[in-house]
Amino acid sequence: MEGLASFRAVPSFTSRPRSSILGTALNPRRGNSLSLPSSSSSNVRAQQMESKDDEPEPVKIELKIKEWENSMYHNEVAASQGIRIRRRPPTGPPLHYVGPFEFRLQNEGNTPRNILEEIIWHKDTQVAQLKERQPLYSLKKALDNAPPVRDFIGALRAANSRTGLPGLIAEVKKASPSRGVLRENFDPVEIAQAYEKGGAACLSVLADEKFFQGSYDNMMAIRDAGVKCPLLCKEFIIEAWQIYYARSKGADAILLIAAVLPDLDIKYMTKICKMLGMATLVEVHDEREMDRVLGIEEVEFIGINNRNLETFEVDISNTKKLLEGKRGEEIRKRDIIVVGESGLFTPDDIAYVQEAGVKAVLVGESIVKQSDLEKGVAGLFGKDISLKSV
Numbered sequence: 001m002e003g004l005a006s007f008r009a010v011p012s013f014t015s016r017p018r019s020s021i022l023g024t025a026l027n028p029r030r031g032n033s034l035s036l037p038s039s040s041s042s043n044v045r046a047q048q049m050e051s052k053d054d055e056p057e058p059v060k061i062e063l064k065i066k067e068w069e070n071s072m073y074h075n076e077v078a079a080s081q082g083i084r085i086r087r088r089p090p091t092g093p094p095l096h097y098v099g100p101f102e103f104r105l106q107n108e109g110n111t112p113r114n115i116l117e118e119i120i121w122h123k124d125t126q127v128a129q130l131k132e133r134q135p136l137y138s139l140k141k142a143l144d145n146a147p148p149v150r151d152f153i154g155a156l157r158a159a160n161s162r163t164g165l166p167g168l169i170a171e172v173k174k175a176s177p178s179r180g181v182l183r184e185n186f187d188p189v190e191i192a193q194a195y196e197k198g199g200a201a202c203l204s205v206l207a208d209e210k211f212f213q214g215s216y217d218n219m220m221a222i223r224d225a226g227v228k229c230p231l232l233c234k235e236f237i238i239e240a241w242q243i244y245y246a247r248s249k250g251a252d253a254i255l256l257i258a259a260v261l262p263d264l265d266i267k268y269m270t271k272i273c274k275m276l277g278m279a280t281l282v283e284v285h286d287e288r289e290m291d292r293v294l295g296i297e298e299v300e301f302i303g304i305n306n307r308n309l310e311t312f313e314v315d316i317s318n319t320k321k322l323l324e325g326k327r328g329e330e331i332r333k334r335d336i337i338v339v340g341e342s343g344l345f346t347p348d349d350i351a352y353v354q355e356a357g358v359k360a361v362l363v364g365e366s367i368v369k370q371s372d373l374e375k376g377v378a379g380l381f382g383k384d385i386s387l388k389s390v
């Protein structure tokens with residue numbers, strides 16, 4: 001797979017001087033054959049798309065140089081699609097390695113412009129470190145032991161027909177940059193079980209530690225406890241590697257944020273998810289992002305975030321605005337499931353976004369703050385939506 005999506009940032013480059021990489025001897029003749037195990041499973045097809053970790057060392061280095069050169073253009077390509085979030089600091093990484101010390105440069109160029117950009121820059125560094133610890137080839141092996149994928153979109157459709165209300169994706173969310181800590185006594189398994197009992201169709205589990213106090217351990221614990229609701233890994237995905245990682249931890253769906261990812265990345269990552277059997281929720285916030293995403297044939301599941309992730313402003317009329325006119329028509333024609341996300345607190349809010357055309361809602365704050373979570377779900381919908389109610 002050529003293009004922007006296949007040339008990702010080079011993790012180790014963020015903390016190593018370029019000369020240490022360029023000074024390494026290279027083999028200019030790049031072999032194209034891939035030694036993959038023969039199997040017809042979807043995982044293997046996905047492996048073939050992300051194969052460079054299986055390459056011999058000199059080829060890997062050459063690829064990394066190409067990645068580095070191409071990543072320089074990433075911000076430019078993204079900007080041409082109206083994406084304001086930069087993948088990494090334009091003047092170089094914030095951490096500079098100088099002998100045994102590291103120091104942080106603070107200047108206008110390498111200071112994030114908003115919280116989303118700060119999250120993405122942090123994620124870039126974090127993913128780089130995780131990838132070094134668990135490269136793709138070993139991650140792919142871990143997929144063999146991952147629990148089976150459950151049908152995320154199917155669960156939402158089923159809940160929608162069962163209750164006549166939008167299917168609920170209930171968020172296991174301890175804290176957020178905009179609201180701080182939402183729930184002090186935070187037991188992810190207890191929360192997940194209560195949501196499920198209350199009638200949630202699916203769960204969204206925050207995986208980011210730094211900004212949301214979430215974790216992949218939470219997601220695994222929820223799965224291991226036997227919760228049947230399919231799980232959305234709520235993470236800031238910037239590399240395909242993270243999709244495999246999420247799958248290895250039991251995720252059934254992932255989130256892609258259009259404000260962060262260029263079209264080619266969305267397309268490429270959606271294909272990887274499909275091969276792994278996972279659902280891809282593509283999140284938009286404005287008309288421009290919606291139009292970009294509707295231009296991607298593979299997209300079948302769209303989230304409209306009522307929260308502007310750059311300013312934290314929440315306005316649920318955003319969902320209505322983005323589903324009006326031609327956009328709404330196209331969505332209905334393609335039978336795309338739309339999720340109304342953020343800022344939903346009351347039965348009136350739910351009715352409002354349902355009227356606008358959503359078949360599902362993603363809700364965190366308003367339910368996670370309730371002392372009785374099961375009742376919290378019923379309170380949000382204005383009625384008992386649990387399985388025992390019908």
Ligand SMILES: O=C(O)c1ccccc1NCC(=O)[C@H](O)[C@H](O)COP(=O)(O)O
Pocket residue numbers: 115116171173176177178179305307309312341342343344362363364365366
């Ligand atoms: O919630 C935040 O403050 C936030 C900040 C920066 C990036 C993402 C953020 N939230 C992710 C979400 O969109 C919400 O967790 C989700 O839609 C649920 O929202 P809510 O019901 O308002 O908790």
